[in-house]
Amino acid sequence: MKPTLDWQIATITDSKPETDKVKSFTLTLPSWTRHRAGQHYDIRLTAEDGYQTQRSYSIASEPEREGEVDITVERIEDGEVSTYLHDVVINGDKVEARGPIGGYFVWEAGLLPAPLLLIAGGSGVVPLMSMLRHRHAARANNATALLYSSRSFEDIIYYEELERLGRADSGLQVFHTLTRSQPAGWKGYARRIDEEMLREIADPLGEAVQVFICGPTLMVESAANGLVKIGVQSNQIRTERFGPTGG
Amino acid sequence: MSEERFVSRGFVGKRRGGEKKERIPPGQYLTNDFPVLSAGPTPYTPLDKWTFAIDGLVKDKVSWSWDEFNQLPMQNYVVDISCVTKWTHLDMKWEGVSLDILLEHAELDPKAAFVTAYSDGGYTTNMPLTHIINGQSFIALKYDDKPLAPEHGGPARMVVPHLYFWKSAKWVRGITLMEKDRPGFWESAGYHNLGDPWKEQRYWND
Amino acid sequence: MEETRDINRELMLDANGVASLLFDVFGAEMTAEKTECAYCGNEDRMGTLLAFTHGPGVVLRCSACENVMIRIVQTPDSFYLDARGAVYLRLKTHRPPPPNDALGG
Numbered sequence: 001m002k003p004t005l006d007w008q009i010a011t012i013t014d015s016k017p018e019t020d021k022v023k024s025f026t027l028t029l030p031s032w033t034r035h036r037a038g039q040h041y042d043i044r045l046t047a048e049d050g051y052q053t054q055r056s057y058s059i060a061s062e063p064e065r066e067g068e069v070d071i072t073v074e075r076i077e078d079g080e081v082s083t084y085l086h087d088v089v090i091n092g093d094k095v096e097a098r099g100p101i102g103g104y105f106v107w108e109a110g111l112l113p114a115p116l117l118l119i120a121g122g123s124g125v126v127p128l129m130s131m132l133r134h135r136h137a138a139r140a141n142n143a144t145a146l147l148y149s150s151r152s153f154e155d156i157i158y159y160e161e162l163e164r165l166g167r168a169d170s171g172l173q174v175f176h177t178l179t180r181s182q183p184a185g186w187k188g189y190a191r192r193i194d195e196e197m198l199r200e201i202a203d204p205l206g207e208a209v210q211v212f213i214c215g216p217t218l219m220v221e222s223a224a225n226g227l228v229k230i231g232v233q234s235n236q237i238r239t240e241r242f243g244p245t246g247g
Numbered sequence: 248m249s250e251e252r253f254v255s256r257g258f259v260g261k262r263r264g265g266e267k268k269e270r271i272p273p274g275q276y277l278t279n280d281f282p283v284l285s286a287g288p289t290p291y292t293p294l295d296k297w298t299f300a301i302d303g304l305v306k307d308k309v310s311w312s313w314d315e316f317n318q319l320p321m322q323n324y325v326v327d328i329s330c331v332t333k334w335t336h337l338d339m340k341w342e343g344v345s346l347d348i349l350l351e352h353a354e355l356d357p358k359a360a361f362v363t364a365y366s367d368g369g370y371t372t373n374m375p376l377t378h379i380i381n382g383q384s385f386i387a388l389k390y391d392d393k394p395l396a397p398e399h400g401g402p403a404r405m406v407v408p409h410l411y412f413w414k415s416a417k418w419v420r421g422i423t424l425m426e427k428d429r430p431g432f433w434e435s436a437g438y439h440n441l442g443d444p445w446k447e448q449r450y451w452n453d
Numbered sequence: 454m455e456e457t458r459d460i461n462r463e464l465m466l467d468a469n470g471v472a473s474l475l476f477d478v479f480g481a482e483m484t485a486e487k488t489e490c491a492y493c494g495n496e497d498r499m500g501t502l503l504a505f506t507h508g509p510g511v512v513l514r515c516s517a518c519e520n521v522m523i524r525i526v527q528t529p530d531s532f533y534l535d536a537r538g539a540v541y542l543r544l545k546t547h548r549p550p551p552p553n554d555a556l557g558g
Contacts, residue, residue, distance in 0.1 A: 005476055009253060042473050045255040053260055056473055080260050088257045096253055101472045103485030104500025217465050238500070240469045285461040286505050286512040288519065331509050369521075398460035413509050433509050437526035437533030450528040 006031075007044065010097040012089055013068065018157045022123065023086055024060060024072040027097055032067045035059055037130040038106035038212070038240075041069060041099035045081060055081045058126040058214075059100060062133035069100075072157060074123045105240040107131045107212060109138035115205040116144040119193070119223050121215020124242050125157055128214055132172070136165055145173045145201050149193055149219065151180040175201055193219070195226045202232065210236055217241040267337060270327060272444035275335040281390075282334055283398045286432065290367035290418050297402060299386065300421035301349060303363075304356035309349075310421075313402070317388070319344045324385060326408035328415075329444040341406055343387035346379045346422075359424035363431060364405050364416040371431035372414050373440070374407065376424070383409060386419065411442040411449070461505070468502040471511055471525075475499070478525055478532050481544045489540035490515035490522055499542075 014026035027041070037059075044054040061070035075086040089095075105127065107116070116135075118128040125148055135144060150156045156176060166174040177189030177197065189197055202209060211227060213220050220239045228234055261276045271277055300310040311319070321342050329335040363373045378384075384407040388395055395401035400417025407414045413433050434440050439448040447453060468475065468484055475483040484500035495517035502513040502522060510526035515538070522538035536542055 005473075040472070045258045045260070046253055047258050047260050048254055050252070051260045056470070084255070084258050093256055094253070095255060098473070101476060101482070102469060103472070103482040104498050105469050105484070217463050239467060240500075241466045243464055243466050243470070282507070283460050283464060284508045285464065286508050286510075287461065287514060287521070288465065289459045289461040433526070436510060436524050436535050437528055437531070438509060450526075 005098050005101065007096045007098045009094050012091055012093050012095065014091060015089070018072060019155055021075045021155075022072060022157050023075070024070050025085065025089070026061075026068050026070050027095070028068045029097065032069075033100060034063050034066070035069065035100035036063060036102075036106040036108055037134040038127045039100035039102035039130075040127070041071065041097050042101065043071070043081065043085075044096040044098070045084060046096070053080055056101070059130050060126050060133075061130060062137045064134065064137035072123070072126045072129075105212065105214070105238050107134070107210075109135055109140035109142075112210060113140070113142050115142055115209045117202055117205055117209050117211045118144070118146045119211065119213040119215075120146065120148045121193075121219035121223075122150065122155070122242075123157065124213075124215030124220070124240070126214075127240065128212060129158055129161075131212065132162075132165060135172075136169070141171050143171050143205055145175065145205060147175045147177065147193065147197070147201050149177045149179060149215070152178055153181075153183045153186070173201075193223050193226065195230055198223070198226045199230045202227065202230065207231075208236075210238075212238050212240075214240040215242055217243060270337055271335050272329050273447045274449075275329055275333050275444065278334040278336050280334070281336065281339075281399065282330070282332070284330065284332065284412075285398075285417075286370065287368050289397050291397065292367050292402075292418075292420075294402060298420065299349075299403065301353045301424070302421060303423035303425055304359035305424055306354035306356070309353045316344070316386075316403070320348060321388070322385065324387075324406070324408075326406070328406075328408060328412050330412040331438065331442070331444075331449050335444075340391050341385070341387040342389035342392070343385040343403075343406065345382065346384045346386070346405075347382065349386070350380065353424075355424060356426075358426040361425045361428040362422045363425060363429055364414075364419055364422050366416045367418040367420055369432075370416060370418070371429075372416050373429055373431045373434055374410070374414060375428070375441075378410065378441075379407060379422075383407065409443070411439075411444055413438065414442055464505075464507050466504040466506055467516075468499050468504050468513055471504050471506060471513070472500075474511060474525060474527070478534060479542070479544050481546075483542075483544075486543045486545065488522070488542055490518060490520065491538050491540050492520040493518035494540075 010027040013028045016024045040056045040058045046052045057071040059069045060072040076082045120128050162174045182190045294313040297313045298310050302308040324341045327337045365371045387406045404417045405419045472484045489496045501516045505512040513523040524535040526533040
């Protein structure tokens with residue numbers, strides 16, 4: 001069996017607000033191992049009195065970036081770890097990290113050349129962003145669509161970068177749906193993901209499409225069931241449920 | 248040579264101790280929340296099919312329908328609850344029927360020494376009979392003056408405040424009186440057979 | 454129509470959410486491995502198992518029939534594992550396969 005995954009002390013070398021509740025952090029890792037898009041790192045915090053707690057965060061960055069990983073963290077009001085990361089941590093601070101972990105919800109450009117449908121709900125977009133950044137860095141050209149559900153325009157994480165990626169690559173389509181409120185002149189979808197929306201987006205990708213869905217449990221189940229209803233086989237669909245909140 | 252443990256600068260974590268320390272069992276932290284804990288999806292039984300039963304080592308099995316159960320004398324309870332996942336919530340308000348009243352309706356075999364509480368969804372937990380009588384446990388129908396919510400075990404759950412909260416079986420449908428103790432869902436997988444929070448009886452060998 | 458909200462279902466994850474715990478218990482990456490439900494025979498990758506993590510232990514249920522396949526309890530110095538609900542678990546080794554005559558004298 002593989003050697004144990006060890007904890008290492010990572011240094012936070014950069015941070016960047018994505019939305020008013022979401023921040024990305026760059027962790028420089030002394031023992032960086034090339035990850036696969038979709039995997040995650042565990043982050044562990046220890047207080048002076050020995051109290052420890054840990055959380056898993058999906059890697060947001062592409063494996064092609066060596067020596068460091070980005071994580072993207074939503075600040076949860078009573079969350080022990082997310083509030084620490086958002087409110088206390090400064091560049092130069094260290095956290096214990098362990099990874100990369102995950103073997104099921106992963107995508108590698110070389111291994112899976114099929115058309116790709118990525119469906120994200122809220123902060124579920126993070127592992128899918130790793131896949132898109134990896135796809136770009138690997139210069140993959142499989143037809144790909146991202147369907148990203150957010151509550152409002154202000155909640156969309158990585159908006160500008162997704163626009164750039166979509167413009168630069170005709171093989172990538174980015175679709176947004178805003179479920180609670182839409183800005184004036186909004187041209188994207190404006191409702192919860194449903195079969196009609198899935199059909200419009202999945203049909204052009206063809207029968208061999210591979211699907212990755214990540215987000216809150218109910219959204220993931222609803223999207224997966226919708227896809228099965230429009231004829232996508234369940235063994236073509238991989239899901240990662242994030243639960244209702246991060247923490 | 249001792250290993251220096253890594254400490255995260257400025258990390259405090261959940262508040263532990265503080266005021267009311269003497270009412271908080273060892274290793275617990277105080278919360279005003281009511282966390283939802285579960286081993287599975289919420290089971291649902293329509294009230295017209297719901298029953299509560301006392302069976303096993305009793306002369307005759309006794310059972311109440313939902314309407315019959317609601318005719319039983321109810322009491323108000325204000326108790327401190329400690330969950331083995333480390334939260335303690337003080338002064339939780341419940342309304343329900345004492346196990347003493349329910350057991351009055353059954354004729355117990357003298358060999359009955361243990362109970363297994365069983366629930367919709369398959370959950371079980373076990374206790375000595377001596378730990379549920381004499382006002383030590385009740386079947387709760389209301390929490391905080393409202394009907395018990397499904398995610399917290401509604402329509403009815405057992406509450407055994409002096410033991411860790413995993414003994415307070417959600418979605419309870421009955422108790423079986425037994426001669427021999429039979430470890431329940433968590434007791435058979437590492438959790439302490441009794442579970443006294445003041446003795447910090449969390450796991451086997453505690 | 455008002456949807457009855459099942460908070461327990463909303464808190465549910467899949468086994469991807471406990472990949473680290475599975476690694477700690479088994480010493481191997483488990484989520485991509487297949488397993489078979491002892492109740493209904495459904496065979497699928499462990500990543501698809503429904504995971505209930507808000508409780509005294511972790512419960513993994515078959516995504517087809519929702520019966521309990523695996524229970525894991527973590528204490529300060531050990532893991533308790535009940536995998537009776539799984540017909541098999543596969544732990545991938547990374548040692549090279551032995552040469553053909555390894556069983557010989």
